[in-house]
Amino acid sequence: MQLLLGAGTALAVSVTAALVAQAARRGTPAAAKQPPAASQQSAGYVGEQTCLTCHGEMTRGYHGSAHGQAANPRTPRANNGCESCHGPGAAHVEDPAKPESIKRFPTMKPRDVSETCLTCHTRGAHTQWKGSMHDARNLSCITCHSVHDHKSEKALLKTATVIDTCATCHRAETAKLQRSGHMPLREGKMDCASCHNPHGTTNARMLRAGNWINETCVSCHAEKRGPFLWDHAPVREACNTCHDPHGSNNDRMLVAKLPMLCQRCHIGTRHPSTIYDGNQLNARSNRLVGRGCVNCHSQIHGSNSPAGSTFLR
Ligand code: HEC
Ligand code: HEC
Ligand code: HEC
Ligand code: HEC
Ligand code: HEC
Ligand code: HEC
Numbered sequence: 001m002q003l004l005l006g007a008g009t010a011l012a013v014s015v016t017a018a019l020v021a022q023a024a025r026r027g028t029p030a031a032a033k034q035p036p037a038a039s040q041q042s043a044g045y046v047g048e049q050t051c052l053t054c055h056g057e058m059t060r061g062y063h064g065s066a067h068g069q070a071a072n073p074r075t076p077r078a079n080n081g082c083e084s085c086h087g088p089g090a091a092h093v094e095d096p097a098k099p100e101s102i103k104r105f106p107t108m109k110p111r112d113v114s115e116t117c118l119t120c121h122t123r124g125a126h127t128q129w130k131g132s133m134h135d136a137r138n139l140s141c142i143t144c145h146s147v148h149d150h151k152s153e154k155a156l157l158k159t160a161t162v163i164d165t166c167a168t169c170h171r172a173e174t175a176k177l178q179r180s181g182h183m184p185l186r187e188g189k190m191d192c193a194s195c196h197n198p199h200g201t202t203n204a205r206m207l208r209a210g211n212w213i214n215e216t217c218v219s220c221h222a223e224k225r226g227p228f229l230w231d232h233a234p235v236r237e238a239c240n241t242c243h244d245p246h247g248s249n250n251d252r253m254l255v256a257k258l259p260m261l262c263q264r265c266h267i268g269t270r271h272p273s274t275i276y277d278g279n280q281l282n283a284r285s286n287r288l289v290g291r292g293c294v295n296c297h298s299q300i301h302g303s304n305s306p307a308g309s310t311f312l313r
């Protein structure tokens, strides 16, 4: 303590700490005078001002952020300040060298870190965290977020952008963004979190919207929602049967080039369906038509035309 402080401050601090500890033991009004937050209202809180006498620089990343908004009654600032996260600090102030005297997040078990943040972040996008793939794989809130040293403009991320955050682990998906067919992530109009909620969801693969893959896709591509008068079975089943959502070197992010994509399933149609069929000069030969099958079967996602059973219109 003497290393950090002038003797006067040290005295003030230990006096405060002693008073708080004493008050807590007796349950006198000095303890009750601590900030509200009824559930956390128990022994051992010293208040943010006391922490700052020794850790003056730790307003860093905190006071200017959403957590520092004193006017929002749900923020740490409006509740127990530093101790909303770090836990009651009286024991720490008395003996800072004792490692267990205060929560040191980077040394804690991932579950315990997340538990602390979840005391407040239980709503909206965070209700599915427990049991999510990221929780199960021992990520914690501070794997991606930093309270004091964040680099992003929003959401307190440790990296400048959402994509950079995901890229630290998911290289395969991120690398696909560089392929010629991709949604506008590279261009900054979307990011991984447009489709995924990294805090867990009720959908497969932590997809944000709905309860099956297609519902996420049609949350933006509403015209593909269906049901159509004539549904194309694989489209009803899963968009990613034909599209790679992360990017592909084929047109329209298709998982295979046309007409091979269609021929994965349609090998025996009445007109020549494979490029090796004998009837190459038939007007319907896909060899004669630039984009193969979908030049004619243009309503490939489904048709509402009474005569659309083969998706020609
Ligand atoms: C009397 C001075 C003093 C006060 C008051 C004080 N601390 Fe500390 N704190 C220290 C010292 C000294 C250390 C370093 C101890 C060590 O590393 O063994 C420390 C370490 C810490 C650490 C761990 C830092 C690390 O690098 O792992 C945290 C977190 C912390 N304090 C938070 C708080 C909070 C929150 C409060 C208010 C409740 C508080 N401190 C009040 C002196 C103080
Ligand atoms: C919203 C929760 C939260 C609040 C509020 C908060 N901290 Fe922290 N603190 C953390 C987390 C999480 C870490 C681990 C590193 C990080 O995420 O930036 C940390 C790290 C620290 C460290 C050690 C790392 C370092 O950079 O030296 C100290 C010391 C510390 N906090 C003190 C404080 C003090 C003092 C306050 C109040 C002025 C405070 N913290 C407010 C969550 C919080
Ligand atoms: C005392 C309650 C409380 C605790 C504890 C708490 N937060 Fe928050 N946090 C808030 C409030 C309130 C906001 C403001 C947004 C809102 O109203 O939901 C916020 C906002 C955030 C944001 C969004 C910031 C932005 O600029 O968009 C992130 C990220 C965040 N918290 C992460 C954490 C992490 C990580 C922890 C644990 C280390 C944590 N919080 C602990 C109350 C808390
Ligand atoms: C795998 C990385 C990752 C983990 C782990 C993670 N987050 Fe996030 N978090 C993000 C990203 C990316 C965003 C911004 C995109 C968005 O809005 O979903 C975000 C946004 C937030 C926000 C602000 C926007 C909102 O959804 O309200 C809060 C608050 C937040 N996270 C809290 C938490 C808490 C609490 C935990 C731990 C239980 C946690 N995060 C774990 C990546 C992560
Ligand atoms: C610290 C590493 C790490 C970071 C950062 C990270 N993840 Fe993960 N993620 C994992 C691990 C580990 C798994 C488990 C599956 C695996 O091994 O790929 C996983 C699984 C997933 C899954 C599959 C879930 C399932 O149910 O099968 C999705 C989707 C995902 N992450 C999206 C994201 C997104 C989006 C981001 C960025 C916001 C992100 N992850 C950041 C480590 C990480
Ligand atoms: C357009 C929506 C969309 C976007 C944007 C998106 N994903 Fe996905 N992601 C999906 C769908 C759908 C799946 C499940 C089907 C699949 O695996 O192809 C998935 C699966 C995953 C998986 C699990 C893969 C596996 O095989 O288990 C990971 C990890 C993942 N995405 C990470 C990311 C990352 C990182 C980004 C940002 C670079 C991202 N995603 C952007 C829709 C998207």
Ligand code: HEC
Binding pocket: 181, 182, 183, 184, 189, 190, 194, 195, 213, 216, 217, 218, 219, 220, 221, 239, 240, 243, 245, 251, 252, 253
């Ligand atoms: C958050 C909104 C959003 C979601 C969710 C979404 N997309 Fe997209 N998608 C877009 C935007 C924006 C474009 C670019 C549109 C344009 O350029 O006109 C696009 C373009 C496409 C394209 C055309 C790409 C090209 O090369 O022309 C395909 C195919 C596509 N999306 C499929 C999907 C699939 C499959 C899913 C579900 C896994 C999905 N999208 C989810 C917004 C979204």
Ligand code: HEC
Binding pocket: 214, 217, 218, 221, 224, 225, 232, 234, 235, 236, 238, 239, 240, 241, 242, 243, 252, 254, 294, 298, 300, 301
């Ligand atoms: C049977 C394969 C197949 C399935 C399944 C499929 N698509 Fe497509 N999709 C295609 C083909 C082929 C094209 C290119 C059409 C063209 O170039 O005329 C395409 C083009 C697109 C385009 C860009 C052009 C346009 O029509 O807007 C979007 C967006 C798209 N698909 C979204 C989706 C969504 C969303 C789903 C799931 C509901 C889905 N696709 C399922 C084969 C499929």
Ligand code: HEC
Binding pocket: 232, 233, 234, 241, 242, 261, 262, 263, 264, 265, 266, 293, 294, 297, 300, 309, 310, 311
């Ligand atoms: C994943 C397998 C799959 C893929 C890929 C696929 N389809 Fe289909 N398609 C089906 C199934 C299953 C049916 C329904 C067959 C039935 O009802 O007898 C169908 C039906 C059709 C029909 C209507 C058939 C009829 O008798 O009414 C046409 C036309 C068609 N598909 C064209 C295409 C084209 C063109 C492509 C490529 C863009 C394609 N399909 C890709 C599985 C697939």
Ligand code: HEC
Binding pocket: 259, 262, 263, 266, 268, 269, 270, 271, 272, 273, 274, 283, 284, 285, 286, 289, 292, 293, 294, 295, 296, 297, 310, 312
């Ligand atoms: C030049 C236009 C044209 C092209 C190119 C074309 N089709 Fe067709 N296709 C048709 C017409 C017209 C019908 C309806 C025939 C009928 O009703 O007798 C049809 C019928 C079908 C049917 C349903 C009837 C059957 O034969 O089983 C399937 C499946 C089909 N096409 C798949 C394909 C695939 C796969 C490709 C690409 C390899 C393709 N088509 C390319 C015009 C075309």
